[in-house]
Amino acid sequence: MLLIKCPWCGTRDMSEFSYHGEAHLLRPPAPAEVDDAQWGAYLFARKNPKGLHRERWMHAHGCRRWFNVLRDTRDDRIYATYRPGDSPPDVDAGDDNGENNGDNNPGNPT
Numbered sequence: 001m002l003l004i005k006c007p008w009c010g011t012r013d014m015s016e017f018s019y020h021g022e023a024h025l026l027r028p029p030a031p032a033e034v035d036d037a038q039w040g041a042y043l044f045a046r047k048n049p050k051g052l053h054r055e056r057w058m059h060a061h062g063c064r065r066w067f068n069v070l071r072d073t074r075d076d077r078i079y080a081t082y083r084p085g086d087s088p089p090d091v092d093a094g095d096d097n098g099e100n101n102g103d104n105n106p107g108n109p110t
């Protein structure tokens with residue numbers, strides 16, 4: 001059983017939450033001015049790290065608010081949850097398999 005701490009409601013079972021992919025994605029400010037490759041990268045290219053990953057979750061069966069989770073994909077350990085607009089906390093996952101591992105994805109726009 002995975003427990004997730006909603007920043008507003010506290011710790012609950014993961015069955016109350018829904019996962020919505022990578023966090024901190026920025027929509028191009030002028031979509032009409034980007035080419036198809038840039039738009040496609042915004043829509044579809046996502047990190048798939050083995051290690052720390054910043055994710056968007058929603059407390060679907062609770063307060064229905066969005067928040068972010070910093071989770072290690074190797075063991076599902078959740079290092080932190082934080083409200084949208086807050087900076088992700090600096091954490092040490094204990095090795096070098098951290099946040100930047102997703103950059104090995106050739107389709108990654110960053």
Ligand SMILES: [Zn+2]
Pocket residue numbers: 006007008009010059062063064065
């Ligand atoms: Zn909640």
